[in-house]
Amino acid sequence: MYRSQNCFGCGPENPMGLQLHIEQQDADGVITHFVSEKKHEGWPGIQHGGVTSALLDEVCGYVPNFMGLVAMTASLNVSFVAPIRVGESLKITAAPTRITRRLIDVQAKIVSKEGELKAEALAKMMVLSEEQRALAGLTELS
Numbered sequence: 840m841y842r843s844q845n846c847f848g849c850g851p852e853n854p855m856g857l858q859l860h861i862e863q864q865d866a867d868g869v870i871t872h873f874v875s876e877k878k879h880e881g882w883p884g885i886q887h888g889g890v891t892s893a894l895l896d897e898v899c900g901y902v903p904n905f906m907g908l909v910a911m912t913a914s915l916n917v918s919f920v921a922p923i924r925v926g927e928s929l930k931i932t933a934a935p936t937r938i939t940r941r942l943i944d945v946q947a948k949i950v951s952k953e954g955e956l957k958a959e960a961l962a963k964m965m966v967l968s969e970e971q972r973a974l975a976g977l978t979e980l981s
């Protein structure tokens with residue numbers, strides 16, 4: 840399990856970030872909660888799609904992270920199913936659908952408090968080799 844204090848998604852020291860607190864839900868799944876604020880707006884009153892994508896990306900990143908693996912998002916395919924209103928409380932989950940040595944496929948979802956599906960994503964998380972970790976400058980993680 841690795842932490843990055845300044846991570847845009849989960850870093851507690853990033854004042855511009857989403858400051859998500861992500862927990863392990865079961866063996867491999869993860870969960871977090873988020874309330875959309877005015878600063879996350881795109882169209883008036885509606886959460887920006889980039890914020891939605893960042894929420895999904897972050898929970899996908901925590902699936903390999905909880906497995907003790909350093910991985911990066913190789914691809915993220917997002918479906919924006921229904922508008923997310925400013926002020927809405929959201930539940931965000933992710934779980935692996937396929938695990939191989941180098942690639943972990945992850946499915947993530949955002950649902951409202953009432954259980955309405957708002958967005959979903961399929962991500963391919965690439966487990967970094969030692970060489971790729973060094974190239975990315977990620978050898979000193981703790």
Ligand SMILES: CCCCCCCC(=O)SCCNC(=O)CCNC(=O)[C@H](O)C(C)(C)COP(=O)(O)OP(=O)(O)OC[C@H]1O[C@@H](n2cnc3c(N)ncnc32)[C@H](O)[C@@H]1OP(=O)(O)O
Pocket residue numbers: 841842843846848849896897899900901904910911912913914941942963965971
């Ligand atoms: C605690 C903090 C949590 C943080 C969560 C946030 C997560 C993020 O947002 S990470 C940031 C965004 N992502 C990035 O910046 C990644 C940028 N991309 C890269 O660094 C590289 O493209 C990387 C590492 C993904 C893949 O590197 P590359 O050298 O192409 O991989 P390589 O080792 O050669 O490929 C391995 C296999 O994967 C396949 N592959 C590579 N990319 C992809 C892809 N996008 N989709 C599918 N397959 C892929 C290759 O074809 C290859 O297959 P095979 O072995 O059958 O030939």
